[in-house]
Amino acid sequence: xxxxxxxxxxxxxxxxxxxxxxxxxxxxxxxxxxxxxxxxxxxxxxxxxxxxxxxxxxxxxxxxxxxxxxxxxxxxxxxxxxxxxxxxxxxxxxxxxxxxxxxxxxxxxxxxxxxxxxxxxxxxxxxxxxxxxxxxxxxxxxxxxxxxxxxxxxxxxxxxxxxxxxxxxxxxxxxxxxxxxxxxxxxxxxxxxxxxxxxxxxxxxxxxxxxxxxxxxxxxxxxxxxxxxx
Numbered sequence: 315x316x317x318x319x320x321x322x323x324x325x326x327x328x329x330x331x332x333x334x335x336x337x338x339x340x341x342x343x344x345x346x347x348x349x350x351x352x353x354x355x356x357x358x359x360x361x362x363x364x365x366x367x368x369x370x371x372x373x374x375x376x377x378x379x380x381x382x383x384x385x386x387x388x389x390x391x392x393x394x395x396x397x398x399x400x401x402x403x404x405x406x407x408x409x410x411x412x413x414x415x416x417x418x419x420x421x422x423x424x425x426x427x428x429x430x431x432x433x434x435x436x437x438x439x440x441x442x443x444x445x446x447x448x449x450x451x452x453x454x455x456x457x458x459x460x461x462x463x464x465x466x467x468x469x470x471x472x473x474x475x476x477x478x479x480x481x482x483x484x485x486x487x488x489x490x491x492x493x494x495x496x497x498x499x500x501x502x503x504x505x506x507x508x509x510x511x512x513x514x515x516x517x518x519x520x521x522x523x524x525x526x527x528x529x530x531x532x533x534x535x536x537x538x539x540x541x542x543x544x
Contacts, residue, residue, distance in 0.1 A: 339377050339387075342367045347388045351434035355385060355442055382447050389439040390454055392432035398462030400469060411470030412528050412536070415493070419524050422500045433501045440498060455490070463490050477537050485535050496527055 345367045349358045360381060364371040378384040399414055400407060406417045426433055439451045459465075463486050470476035476485065 335377075338367075338369060338373070342369065342374055342377065342384070343387050343391050346384050347392060347431050347435050350385060350388055350438060351431040355381075355438055358385075360384070382444070382450075385439070386447065386450050386454070388435055389451055390458075390460075392435040392439075393455070393458075393460040395429075395432045396461060398460075399466035400462055410473055411466070411475040412532055414466070415531065416524055416528050418493070419496060419500070419527065422497050426501055437498060437501060440494065461490070474537055476535055480535070488535060489531075492527075492531060 342363065346358070346363050349363055349366075358381070360374050361371045363384075364374045367374075374384065378387060399418065402414045402417045406413055439448070464482075467476060467482060467486050467489060471478060471482070
């Protein structure tokens, strides 16, 4: 039981107290997300998060036990804030699996400017966290599937767009990994030009990149025409 919690004679935490605690935790996580996004993992100071969230430093550790656990909570909140694949506009979904892939890649630069904080936090989790923390991130992604990749791949299979001779889990992992890397490259290029050694490209070049990526993905997991096995 964390400090400040009270219990009823029966030993249960009152409902109102639970609601207050949940709201306080959410406030801490929201503040932490922005701090991690702005300063990186190493640059974040728990006392500054606590001060801005209006709680004691001990309360932060009471809820999250460590800076790493607070970052993991911030990462999870960031990942859950993104739309799933099948939440693309209905007219895009109607066009099929690869149209949805193109849509989300095209939309990435615009979404960065709408709310860049969760993108920064997920980048930190994907590339800048310790091995132990990275393992926690990976387990969360597999366990919760926040982007709805499994349902999206099943959608492609049901439409006859995705090959069925490969383990579905393999295809899900491939889509997750490749889409993460492409969108991460777009994010870093938009927020930190030159970070990966490539300056901002003209729109025509970006559009070509998207088409080529989609074709490469289609060649790997797209359903084969009848009679073609390789």
